[in-house]
Amino acid sequence: MICYHNVMVDVTHAFSAQHHFDNEKFNEGKKLITDGMDKTINDMKNGKFDDAREALGEILHTLQDFYSHSNWIELKNTKPYSELIDPNKKLTNLAEKSEETCVELCRKGSCGAEFRKDLKVLTSGYFELLPVNKPKGKCSHGGISDSTTGLGKSWDGINKDYKESNNGHGVLHNTASNLATDATVQLLENIWKKTDNSKFLRLVGLHEExxxxxxxxxxxxxxxxxxxxxxxxxxxxxxxx
Ligand SMILES: [Zn+2]
Incomplete structure (x- = not known):
């Protein structure tokens, strides 16, 4: 159930940028995660385990997307961004709205976005349905359903969703996936600490009774x-x- 609700976010919230950490919606995405953790814990305390699994699956989708859709990996981070699950900590080092983070680069007839060489701030790719409102100089998510890329602009973006993802970022898929796994463990441990053994085991289907x-x-x-x-x-x- 947790996995089902995780996957369904791509259907039910396909073009809600914060659900996927697209369009540099970092604070909005973080709020979804921390609000969802509160809901999961409250549902567990009230014995509503199905509701808790639904909330947990949805926020794990958003948390895991962060590592694929942002440049956290390309900034050479090797640990999860734990501030994303801590409501008391602020996210820092975010790119300004007007800050150009990518340059258009054409190689062998294919044009795609590539990070600016000196980029030290956190950014994420833009993913939009028409009309396209991607600000100048921002990166794209990439792929055939992303209108910020497309015919004449190539399909390239910075996502690491698949090993085959374009523009050189797909090679980082496994690194992103491993860090997303570490971040998932961190979030689950956090929920465990705020509840108890019996409720946590029941949440993941391991009843003590x-x-x-x-x-x-x-x-x-x-x-x-x-x-x-x-x-x-x-x-x-x-x-x-
Ligand atoms: Zn997503």
Whole structure:
């Protein structure tokens, strides 16, 4: 369920920039994450675990997108940006709205955006449906559904969504993916600390209570096989219910 709601963000909020950390919506994306963490924890405390899983899946999408859609990796960071999950810390080093972050570069007939060589601030690619309002000098997300790229402008952008992503950024896909995994663990640990073992295990489907029937059946099965050696023969093992 958590994965389902994560994936669905690309359908239900396809053109909401903050849900994907597009268009330099860093503070807006962070607010979605921290508000969603509060909601997840409150739902857990009120026993609404399905609602908690939905909220958690959605914010994990946004958190994970940060590492693919921003230049956090290209700025040579090797740890998650933990300020994204801390409501008490401010995001710093963000590019100004008027600051040019990418230059158009044409190579072998393909023109795409490339980071300015001296870029030290945090930026992300623009992703828009028509009409295009990408400010001059900003980077594109890239891909066929991104109108800020397209015919005559190439399909290039800075996303690292796939290894095959254009413009040289796809080679950083695994690095981005690994850091997104670390950031996910950090967020889950944060929720765990703010609740308790029993609620956290239940959130991820590992109940501490004995689920009806299942454990009793398997325990019975183990006792049977140890007391009656013949039952260890493969054709007499039976199946676990
Ligand atoms: Zn996304």
């Amino acid at each position: 004995e689920p009806a029937g299942a454990w009793r059946t398997s325990l019975h099965f183990i006792l049977l096989t140890s007391r009656y050696p013949d039952a260890n023969k493969p054709d007499e093992m039976g199946t676990m219910e």
